[in-house]
Amino acid sequence: MLKNTLQMAVRRFAAGIDVSPSAARLVVLSRRARGEGPVRVECVASVPLRAGAMAGAEIVDRQAVARALGELFECLPSERILYALRCAMAVPGSATLTASVPVSHFGLLRRGQRGSAIAHATFEAAVMIEAERIAGVERHALAVDWYITEAPHDAGSVTIAATARQHLEARLECAAIAGMSLTAIDSEPHAALRALRHAADHEPCAEDAYAALWLGPDGLYGWRVVDDTVVAEVRYPGPEYADIAEALRDLGGGQPLGRALVAGELDLLDGISFSLADIGDVLACGVVPFQCAAFGEVVRASDPTLPYEPACAVAFGLALRGVLE
Numbered sequence: 001m002l003k004n005t006l007q008m009a010v011r012r013f014a015a016g017i018d019v020s021p022s023a024a025r026l027v028v029l030s031r032r033a034r035g036e037g038p039v040r041v042e043c044v045a046s047v048p049l050r051a052g053a054m055a056g057a058e059i060v061d062r063q064a065v066a067r068a069l070g071e072l073f074e075c076l077p078s079e080r081i082l083y084a085l086r087c088a089m090a091v092p093g094s095a096t097l098t099a100s101v102p103v104s105h106f107g108l109l110r111r112g113q114r115g116s117a118i119a120h121a122t123f124e125a126a127v128m129i130e131a132e133r134i135a136g137v138e139r140h141a142l143a144v145d146w147y148i149t150e151a152p153h154d155a156g157s158v159t160i161a162a163t164a165r166q167h168l169e170a171r172l173e174c175a176a177i178a179g180m181s182l183t184a185i186d187s188e189p190h191a192a193l194r195a196l197r198h199a200a201d202h203e204p205c206a207e208d209a210y211a212a213l214w215l216g217p218d219g220l221y222g223w224r225v226v227d228d229t230v231v232a233e234v235r236y237p238g239p240e241y242a243d244i245a246e247a248l249r250d251l252g253g254g255q256p257l258g259r260a261l262v263a264g265e266l267d268l269l270d271g272i273s274f275s276l277a278d279i280g281d282v283l284a285c286g287v288v289p290f291q292c293a294a295f296g297e298v299v300r301a302s303d304p305t306l307p308y309e310p311a312c313a314v315a316f317g318l319a320l321r322g323v324l325e
């Protein structure tokens with residue numbers, strides 16, 4: 001018991017919860033509370049979701065989703081972790097508006113001021129105004145989340161995610177029924193990209209340009225990353241692309257890529273007669289599927305194959321934000 005109590009004190013724990021039409025997935029990560037250190041995968045779990053419980057971004061059967069969340073958290077390696085968790089859920093990209101805005105755009109918050117409650121409140125009000133402008137919806141109808149991404153030579157950027165308040169309220173209710181509280185929302189593609197960029201940093205050729213690809217219910221999202229900066233992105237299906245190969249060629253831009261990191265529900269490729277090998281052929285590079293197991297031994301998994309499942313990327317990316325902030 002003393003060992004577990006000390007672990008809670010020296011490590012930060014966060015959970016990512018991904019609810020798709022077919023399954024609910026959980027990834028719990030931890031990291032030392034002070035200083036830099038590797039991320040440890042504490043738990044990976046998945047439970048099937050009743051058909052019809054989800055309809056796009058809408059949670060149709062909240063009781064079914066809440067039951068699935070409760071089953072997920074029964075898989076935790078220690079019940080004490082539950083009380084130390086920061087929990088985040090995602091909203092499909094089709095229902096989320098995201099934007100990255102330089103901190104200098106707001107002109108209100110410098111690095112040295114971020115501990116000031118007054119400065120923070122003023123800055124948050126400015127972010128809400130920007131979210132309202134981006135979404136074209138009055139703020140009372142929006143649920144907005146944001147965070148600052150640091151940059152070595154400037155004040156960094158503010159990533160803003162906004163969705164209809166009804167989507168957030170449904171997720172908050174399901175989590176509350178399951179006995180937990182949410183601390184953040186994010187878009188599914190953005191969470192997946194965060195996971196893929198973390199995976200890229202652990203690849204032997206981390207300095208090379210690469211493609212990050214995520215397949216979800218909304219389709220394919222792709223990003224080309226050079227020097228840790230997203231320089232191009234695509235989405236398929238889209239009116240500008242005749243097929244997925246054309247979207248990938250546009251993403252590659254005729255530039256050499258070190259590899260392509262791929263995550264999501266890869267069986268969706270079968271429905272468009274495409275494969276991982278086809279992705280490699282179009283982008284002229286090797287293809288690396290996302291795996292939680294790539295970051296070390298997983299403390300606990302509800303199924304031994306789950307740490308190798310690329311569909312866990314969204315949940316991983318959500319939890320990653322919680323341990324890195």
